[in-house]
Amino acid sequence: MKVQAAISPLESVMFDTLRRFEPELVEIRRSIHRHPELGFEESRTSDLVAEKLTSWGYEVHRGIARTGLVGVLKVGSSHKTLGLRADMDALPIHEATAKPWASQIPNRMHACGHDGHTTMLLGAARYLAETRHFNGTLNLIFQPAEEALGGAQAMVDAGLFRRFPCDAIFGMHNMPGLPVGQFYFRSGAFMASADSLDVTIHGKGGHGALPHTTVDPIVVAASITLALQTIVSRNVDTQHAAVITVGSIQAGDVANVVPATALMKLSVRALDRQVRKLLLSRIEDVVRLQAQSFGATATIEARHGTPVLMNDETQTRFAHGVAASLFGDSHAHYGAHPLMGSEDFAYMLDANPNGCYFFIGNGDGEGSCMIHNPGYDFNDGCLTPGAAMWAGLAEGYLKA
Ligand SMILES: [Zn+2]
Ligand SMILES: [Zn+2]
Numbered sequence: 001m002k003v004q005a006a007i008s009p010l011e012s013v014m015f016d017t018l019r020r021f022e023p024e025l026v027e028i029r030r031s032i033h034r035h036p037e038l039g040f041e042e043s044r045t046s047d048l049v050a051e052k053l054t055s056w057g058y059e060v061h062r063g064i065a066r067t068g069l070v071g072v073l074k075v076g077s078s079h080k081t082l083g084l085r086a087d088m089d090a091l092p093i094h095e096a097t098a099k100p101w102a103s104q105i106p107n108r109m110h111a112c113g114h115d116g117h118t119t120m121l122l123g124a125a126r127y128l129a130e131t132r133h134f135n136g137t138l139n140l141i142f143q144p145a146e147e148a149l150g151g152a153q154a155m156v157d158a159g160l161f162r163r164f165p166c167d168a169i170f171g172m173h174n175m176p177g178l179p180v181g182q183f184y185f186r187s188g189a190f191m192a193s194a195d196s197l198d199v200t201i202h203g204k205g206g207h208g209a210l211p212h213t214t215v216d217p218i219v220v221a222a223s224i225t226l227a228l229q230t231i232v233s234r235n236v237d238t239q240h241a242a243v244i245t246v247g248s249i250q251a252g253d254v255a256n257v258v259p260a261t262a263l264m265k266l267s268v269r270a271l272d273r274q275v276r277k278l279l280l281s282r283i284e285d286v287v288r289l290q291a292q293s294f295g296a297t298a299t300i301e302a303r304h305g306t307p308v309l310m311n312d313e314t315q316t317r318f319a320h321g322v323a324a325s326l327f328g329d330s331h332a333h334y335g336a337h338p339l340m341g342s343e344d345f346a347y348m349l350d351a352n353p354n355g356c357y358f359f360i361g362n363g364d365g366e367g368s369c370m371i372h373n374p375g376y377d378f379n380d381g382c383l384t385p386g387a388a389m390w391a392g393l394a395e396g397y398l399k400a
Helices: 013-034 043-055 114-131 151-157 217-235 273-293 313-327 345-351 380-397
Strands: 059-064 068-075 081-087 136-143 168-175 183-185 188-191 193-202 242-250 261-270 297-306 309-311 332-334 355-361
Touching: 013 043, 013 114, 013 380, 043 059, 043 068, 043 114, 043 136, 068 114, 068 151, 081 114, 081 345, 081 380, 114 136, 114 168, 114 380, 136 151, 151 345, 168 313, 168 345, 168 380, 183 313, 193 217, 193 273, 217 242, 217 261, 217 273, 242 273, 261 273, 273 297, 309 313, 309 345, 309 355, 313 332, 313 355, 313 380, 345 355, 355 380
Parallel strands: 081 136, 081 168, 168 355, 183 332
Antiparallel strands: 059 068, 068 136, 183 355, 188 309, 193 261, 193 297, 242 261
């Protein structure tokens, strides 16, 4: 396949060099794509990354949150430090693209483009090691388990920023539906917080013919489901975005038995830390008091909440400036809409707020397919502009 980038043909050394790497990058991307690995199991991918980085002269630190690794390259005498992050994990989806490089493993697929993210950062890694046109310490962070498994937090907990101090950090994700190789930025809240709650209603089971002798948890769950809808519509400021989704209600097996318990699974999202707090506290009140009004009780188990992803304004403007100077104003968009999806990089920005997460368009033409879909594929046309963006950020932040 001929790889076509949407960028204007800049005759710069950077683009000439990166175009030379392109065939190898396409090969690496497709090799990772053929061998997708789930979160914290990315041993082949991690080996491949470590081998490439080592061969290009990086000091490679492995085993940070199991399969995570950091490649360090120090050039010159500056004390400035920079962290660039890519994610490596795949999803438990059965690929349906029928492409020659489709997943060779059933029910495993790079359906979020992390194969491409890893490869774009490797492209920049090679370029920066060859050219060494910067002054400072470059930390290339390859994180495991981005897909709701807490890989970013695990790396932070394993001492990521203590061992590899970063004055600023950046993350990049592809986005289908946007033109290939164009860049999208937003300062402040860009991706939502996401909390998963398991609510168990404890009622009293019994014969379906004698409901007055029971406390029916199904009726309680139904009432709670409706009452929860009033939180976003009646409690949250109308100028703020919030989502409460009841994604699952499980209770009972047969028609003539009232079960003793019901389990509800909730997804809760917000773009503001205060709104997130409000949602969680109102949910607790509504669930507890609704249950109580029926003579039931309820327990809430909150699991692994991703924080709101907050981009620093200075670093967002800086990254936007890098994209604009490399690709032109028409390819660098400031003020992108925030999304109610969540992103693990929010944990890294929580620990190290001086940074920015941004999107690279994955293509908006025919065949453009959303991430987490069996028909999705990372667009190899992003490899060169993505690697150039990383390289430009490094050269700009760690100015020689
Ligand atoms: Zn994903
Ligand atoms: Zn992703």
